[in-house]
């Protein structure tokens with residue numbers, strides 16, 4: 171690894187002293203390579219244990235740095251082999267001035283490592299009170315080790331109880347209900363939905379994974395009907411069922427699809443169909459709300475001693491759940507309650523540390539069902555597990571995971587579906603071929619941008635860019651931001667309209683806003699969402715669609731970036747600022763939008779309540795401290811949302827975040843049209859090849 175000019179090889183080794191190490195960390199913090207928090211940990215440890223080896227202080231700060239990047243721990247062998255790559259230093263856009271970690275850590279030998287970690291006050295290899303834990307070749311901050319252990323133990327207990335759940339199931343009745351609920355099953359092609367439902371009926375813990383439109387919601391609702399029907403036959407009280415999702419947007423989306431799936435339930439001829447339907451909840455809450463989040467505390471009201479009052483819990487978009495939240499969820503779940511996780515294992519992992527869904531599902535593609543599981547599934551579902559998915563050496567965890575493999579949303583001719591599959595499979599040639607054969611896929615478009623000034627980007631974001639799609643784009647055509655802004659201008663009620671009319675208007679604007687979303691891979695630089703937001707705001711201003719003269723203006727779309735329990739807003743909630751009559755909004759007119767048609771108007775930000783009620787919450791802009799403009803969102807922020815037309819802007823150079831999972835997640839945000847906007851630089855193929863790998867030990871705990 172080359173040394174930087176600022177650190178000639180004669181420079182003193184900073185690892186010879188704590189002061190030297192802390193100075194090195196300071197240089198990295200100053201360069202934007204580490205967070206101040208990472209160095210603060212090293213300082214804290216040094217103050218408490220002055221004799222702690224300098225290398226250990228460095229490792230502690232680097233472990234904290236890894237957590238900040240989504241890893242659960244620091245993988246020591248990877249650090250030894252490739253320090254800069256493992257730590258991703260220097261970071262995207264970071265100053266190059268400081269010495270790279272490899273300068274001091276490349277080829278770090280086992281003896282030096284062992285000596286550094288031999289400090290029992292700070293590092294232990296299991297339960298205890300040390301701030302760090304070393305287990306096998308991984309170094310953890312204790313809090314994350316503790317979460318990983320709690321998740322591992324809770325899932326082990328649930329796996330160990332599988333036989334009891336299975337025996338407790340009325341196999342005959344289950345089979346009858348499955349035949350009714352999945353009428354297409356039992357044929358030549360495997361009905362994975364029926365299998366998933368059977369598996370989940372016989373388990374206390376199941377993960378149902380699948381790409382967009384594979385029927386996760388459909389399947390789980392039928393499962394809930396099955397469970398309620400079996401309960402009705404055996405007991406008086408119906409099961410207490412709750413449904414949750416990690417963000418407000420995801421909860422609202424599940425809510426909408428639950429309503430649709432409930433209506434489609436194949437219950438014709440069932441005597442008490444209405445009672446069964448009524449026993450399925452339609453409300454979906456955020457996981458934080460379910461657990462009873464408290465302002466200014468990371469602790470929840472529901473926990474081990476105060477479990478959730480429920481019998482069945484369904485959690486959607488589980489790939490967005492981080493390690494800590496999953497540990498809290500499992501703590502709060504009564505042992506006799508059933509847990510069903512839904513999600514797409516191939517999507518980006520949670521923003522916070524951990525990749526729980528990915529870890530649980532890392533063998534899902536292959537199935538790995540044992541002869542015992544296969545025989546039991548065949549008996550209760552009438553469905554045979556195909557030979558390719560059987561495995562006499564299948565592990566216990568495999569018997570709790572099921573993957574839906576057929577998309578009902580994206581048919582064989584869907585460009586979005588084909589593109590998502592090709593990207594997910596890492597098949598760059600297939601991706602290229604799709605564009606070459608673009609004319610046969612009217613739902614995907616690729617746009618090469620000449621540079622950061624190319625107005626084609628603005629044109630697409632404002633009007634939708636229908637001309638970039640092959641002829642045959644359906645009558646309606648892909649929308650741009652003009653669509654929701656026109657809905658805002660044209661649909662505005664008269665000033666004396668009742669409150670309900672203003673709520674209806676806000677709802678229609680919010681819905682229209684979901685017709686299009688610009689997505690970016692990175693935050694900074696000419697292709698980052700910060701610059702894109704400015705460009706789009708300027709373009710909409712030039713087009714006369716908004717009057718963006720100050721930070722807040724009618725039509726400004728925002729996304730909440732931090733949970734605000736006082737306002738009832740969750741990270742990821744999206745709203746739009748709207749001008750409403752002062753009397754309607756109440757409160758201080760501090761965000762004056764001026765006078766309109768003689769009546770005084772004020773700005774309020776409209777959010778759709780995430781409880782599925784369709785209610786509109788009107789919030790004073792000045793109360794929204796943690797929001798960002800949302801013309802362009804990072805793919806991370808858009809996870810859990812779906813837009814009719816999504817346009818993904820690639821950067822002009824590779825970045826650590828630009829991975830296959832990011833592309834896949836971006837593409838699958840689109841339901842009807844997807845546009846790929848590429849500046850010069852040609853990073854697409856490299857992005858397809860780059861994987862997101864998150865360090866953690868959960869999968870080894872679950873073997």
Ligand SMILES: Nc1ncnc2c1ncn2[C@@H]1O[C@H](COP(=O)(O)OP(=O)(O)OP(=O)(O)O)[C@@H](O)[C@H]1O
Nearest residue numbers: 363380381382383384385386387388389427578579
């Ligand atoms: N077995 C099936 N036969 C026919 N259509 C189906 C079947 N299963 C699901 N669908 C349809 O496919 C669409 C997607 O289903 P669903 O919403 O259940 O999928 P999902 O996996 O939950 O999707 P998402 O990607 O939104 O999470 C719906 O319109 C649904 O009616």
